[in-house]
Amino acid sequence: MKNTFIHFFKSFTLYTIVIALMSSAIYWWVPAVPVSHTFLLIILFMYVLTLVLLRLLFLSMQRRLSQFVNAFMLVNFGKLFLYSIIIFIYAYLNRGDAVSFIATFFVYYLLFTSYEIVVLLKVNK
Numbered sequence: 001m002k003n004t005f006i007h008f009f010k011s012f013t014l015y016t017i018v019i020a021l022m023s024s025a026i027y028w029w030v031p032a033v034p035v036s037h038t039f040l041l042i043i044l045f046m047y048v049l050t051l052v053l054l055r056l057l058f059l060s061m062q063r064r065l066s067q068f069v070n071a072f073m074l075v076n077f078g079k080l081f082l083y084s085i086i087i088f089i090y091a092y093l094n095r096g097d098a099v100s101f102i103a104t105f106f107v108y109y110l111l112f113t114s115y116e117i118v119v120l121l122k123v124n125k
Contacts, residue, residue, distance in 0.1 A: 005058050008119055009051065015115055016047045019108070034100035038090075042105055046112045053079065054116060061123065072120075083109065 020043050027035045036042070053075045060071035087105055091098035 004123055005055060008054065008058075008123075012047075012051065012054075012115065012119075016043060019043060019111060034103055036097055036101040036104040038097075038101060039104050039108075042101075042108055046108055049079070049082075050112050050116060054119070057120065058123070 020040060023035060023039050023043065026033050027037075027039060057068065057071055057075060060068045083105070087102055090101055094101065
């Protein structure tokens with residue numbers, strides 16, 4: 001399982017770098033797309049949080065299936081709750097950038113969550 005996590009870490013880091021490079025290109029060369037100026041911080045935050053939470057999920061996979069299911073549900077609920085709080089606080093404090101922040105955050109949420117699900121499905125086989 002340790003080798004699996006190391007492989008995931010490397011591929012996830014590469015995936016995150018590609019997302020950051022594409023986001024930078026869009027931010028600088030396609031100004032019509034509303035990308036928040038905090039996009040690199042959002043990517044870094046989601047990268048670190050996803051690594052930590054997936055490490056916990058990988059550890060729970062080694063035990064019983066019911067423990068993994070409980071951990072998966074708790075992790076997803078916690079992430080959604082934390083992300084909602086961050087979005088609401090940022091939108092309240094920075095009303096001018098709120099729409100682009102929420103849109104940027106949502107796109108990254110979809111990208112990171114889809115990658116997480118694909119990895120968990122591969123590991124579960």
